[in-house]
Amino acid sequence: MTGLPLADADGGGRYPGFSALAQAPHWDPVTAAVVQGRMALPPDVRFFTPAEEAAARALFDQLLDQHAEPRVPVVNMVDARLAEDETDGWHYDNMPRDGAAWRASLGALDREAQSREGCTFALLPLDGQARLLQDICDRGQDLWHGLPADRVWGLWTRYACTAFYSHPLAWDEIGFAGPAYPRGYKNLGVDRLEPFEVRDVRPEADPTRRADR
Amino acid sequence: MSGLRERNESAWLLPAGPGTNSKLRDRMRRYADDDEVDVVIVGCGAGGATLLQRLARAGWRAVGLDEGPFWDPEQDWVSDEAGSHHLYWTEPRVIGGSDPVPLGSNNSGRGVGGSMVHFAGYTPRFHPSDFRTFSWDGVGADWPLEYGELRPFYEDIEAELPVSGERWPWGDPHGYPHRPHPVSGNGEIFLRGANACGITAKVGPVAIANGRFGNRPHCIYRGFCLQGCKVNAKASPLITHVPDALAHGAEIRPDSMATRIGFDERTGLATGVEYVHDGINRFQRARIVAVAGYSIETPRLLLNSTSPRFPEGMCNDFDQVGRYLMVQGAPQTAGRFQAEVRMWKAPPPEVSTEDFYETDPAKPYKRGFSIQCVSPLPITWAEHVAAQGHWGAALRRYMSDYPHWACLGALCEFLPLRENRVTLAEETDRHGIPVARFSYSQCDNDRQLMSAAQQVMERILTAAGAQEVITINRYAHLVGGARMAAGEQDGVVDRNLRSFAVPNLLVTDGSVLPTQGSANPALTIMALAARAAGVLVQGARRGTPMSMKED
Structure with a gap:
């Protein structure tokens, strides 16, 4: 399954190439079974x-x-x-x-x-x-x-x-990598990413600045 | 540390690294239902498991019943939000009042370890003022206990969990056994904002070992504390007190739903606990019964335990059972930053301030609130966003912005009110037992605290550079419902957690708290249970008959 369709104007494409499921080899088997089951x-x-x-x-x-x-x-x-x-x-x-x-x-x-x-x-x-x-x-x-x-x-x-x-495909569009065990995180702090995280390419896309709803 | 290991060896009884000591469980001592054990405890959470460990250590023949499973963290828990639904108490309950409080997730628990299995990990002490809110502030109630009487038990439990944090300047100033943890983006924002507006904020206090502790590994900062710690780094009684209890001959009977407390009309004493295991009704005889089912299930069990002596429920002579139940107002305010905060990385408990904890005479309200980091995972964050009225395309757009948000949560000291209570509903559960009906309504003071806390959180986030802030009103924690008091007309149990009406019946959980402060209750519940255990053990050594009050 490819990514979920989401227009750029609606927040799509902010984390290009990012895939939570691609991290599955780093998950413990019990968690992986639950998430992949979805x-x-x-x-x-x-x-x-x-x-x-x-x-x-x-x-x-x-x-x-x-x-x-x-x-x-x-x-x-x-x-x-x-x-x-x-x-x-x-x-x-x-x-x-x-x-x-x-x-x-x-x-x-x-x-x-x-x-x-x-x-x-x-x-x-x-x-x-x-x-x-x-x-x-x-x-x-x-x-x-x-x-x-x-x-x-x-x-x-x-x-x-x-x-x-x-759903892991929904995580892809919000930049969330899903389960973090047993790997954990090593790079904590503002604007500090793990090697497997993908930076938002449109950080100015602040949803609170849109007045359409 | 040697003193610590001598009084609670749990951390050394676990395997090195994650996992569970299955040998200890396989070889657990087992009692027959018709053995009259020294104590049967209903519920193996913060209060129940602490009492179990203390009494087993003192040589008591102790049995703990729990409705839920005897968890194996490696097999039974997942690093996933939706997959952790089974950590919650999801049996039917009815909620009402003018401000009904949803149950079943963050404020409930089941299984050995109780709700501490999925609590964030904050373990602040109560302040001395919490024990005297009526005398000092004219609201709430005074405890039949002083802060100083609980202090040694706070110190003991802080060492056993153990707690990490900076030196704590609030309440009774104190230090912590472990150094503060490094903070993530969310904690950094909190510290930066607080500093900019002159608010003191400190890292901690968090029941996560900083460094190895016994055989328990170091935290890996994976951020799923609320889904149960698979690492064994975050404390819960499952790893902090249960192993030592088993090693000292305690039995834990999981999957055992207590349905009624046995009572002897002739002696006026409790005789044991009726419970259902594998669909079969059983009865465990015991010399002492302790109820530790937390603020909803403890009152429910007492109210359902009727007899000719107690037609309105056990220990309910003065209509006190189920009353003065409290939740904390827990508004969450989030701020949007151009930078990436990625608040879900690292444990959600990081930084707190108790600058607003005490009554400020300049304010129109009494008592106060604390502020802590919270770091909602995607589902909880989506509920936060949806609560702003966003749905459809707007919801997806907001959610795509997730890495840019930091989130703070307040704990507001809602006051204990007589009508906020558990009663029995018409509805029954699958055992045919009436379920709890929980009614909650806020008072003016409660509402003023919520709004004051929101303003402070907005101020901190804005000072840290937030471009926009949003707030959701929610609730956290449950305490009260079978409170301790100086006399039988004002509460259910005395200062030693012994019920006024039945001398060999105790309540040893959060339901005994007369007030709640702005602190997360776990540490105080454990300290109270440890203190009650000490009194019981001393009484037994002195040979005091159970029918006599010890004090």
Whole structure:
């Protein structure tokens, strides 16, 4: 698999030639198995119903801006966690447990899309999906289809970030070399890199200076 | 050092280099359930494992139960963020209140070693003022214990972990047994910023040996302290106290979920612990029971241990069990630098300041906060960025900038409030036992501290040259829930951690803390457990009957 597609304007290409997976010979076998396993064919969807899967795919593509192959298979990774009940255990007293919260919130996404445009969320055009999601993000603590909007947003982004940024291809675009055992680091300090790290070629690409969101 | 090895040989019982002493575990002494052991301890974390080691050393027949595994760091832990989910307590729990506190990751633990397996490694002492916040500041509670009574135990535990750091100028000034570690980009930024705005910052105090310690290797600065130290450089009871406990005849029973404390109505004493192992209900008889399941599970176990004598839960005569539970407000402020900081390199615990720890009469709030380096790995950092409302292309763009960010975290001393508590929920776990419901609401003082801490962190980062700062509000640590007090109407246990209601039942974990300061609690929990063990052992030597209070 080659790198994930990411336009330069969106932060792509800042660490040319950098590959976390190329460091795998320096990882301990237990860690290497866990990380390299994420490159394997992902498990089939078992938890989500087909309708939920469709909504979840569209949701994760939006949240992580994945609109072309290759993709981190976020929907399969989240589905696997829910099928295994690999949650953090806790739930808010005004939200169901994670599995039920996922079903309820994906159903609500489709109902919201139906009421706006008469189709499911997955069938909305991309900009329509994005507008709908931004509306939910902006609702704060208000109820949205009977669920507190901020808790729904937190649930979605938490699972999305955990899956996407556990993937070695996602590490390549952020300059993170992944596991560091047993090698460790020898060159600590500001602007001091290890021989295997790649310096950012666009250090002026400060995301906080962009005013588009 | 010879004195140290004579009282705790753990570091010399481990193999040279990473790994575990499997012989010690294979040859571990094993007791039968119907042996009446001297003590059964629920939970083998900071409090439980320290007590186990001390009592085993004194010749007590001691058994430790833990719900989770008996870890082998080489095989069971990975140098990977998402792959470390199994280090957390992920059984169901319900959270509520006006400021609900998410659980299950940084503030929970399971398995032998407890949450210290994945704690960052900061081990500051509490300040003398923490023991007297009510008398001195009119908030919180006074401990039934003075700082000076805990000091020798702080010193002992600091030597046993061991702790590295500069000479500490705050609280009761003191030094550390190991020299401070070199700092990474993140620590360098903190020191530079603090220096520029006249704030004293020091390297440490960190429970990572600087140099070899016994057979434990030197830290390799790989930055995955929060995923469990595969190197055996960072301290957790799994390597600092458990080996010595086993060598002195203690038994540890992993994968054993305690469900109820046995109680004899006739004698008024605890009789042992009911637990589930491999799906089978068992009961370990014991002369003394110590509960060390931490601030959520300890109250839950007590509340679930009902009997005719204790219809509302064991030791709950005055509705104190589960109350005054505290978290620390832990806002994290990150700053963006043109240079590459690469904050994930090297252990996240590096530099701290306690300049803002004490009550400042010029401020409208009481008590204070500390500031420390934190160095989020990619998933945690992504949550930080997502919490700013960024998603989609903006999230990916922000994340691509990861090497340019430095991050500080504060620990704000939230006050102990009566209504912040654990109760039992309707929901049950897979054993059919009601789960904990944890309700949390902040008071005005709490909110003022959060905002003051954020301002100081922004000031430090800006002074270090940050072009932009962002802050996320979060929480860290749990303490309280079965607090110690001078009398039975105000708490659950006395100064020796013995429950007021049942003379042979102790609570030896973070739930006994009446206040929390702005310090990470691990060291204080271990010191309290070591002190309680000393009292127990002295009492036994004097032949004091268990029904008599020793003091």
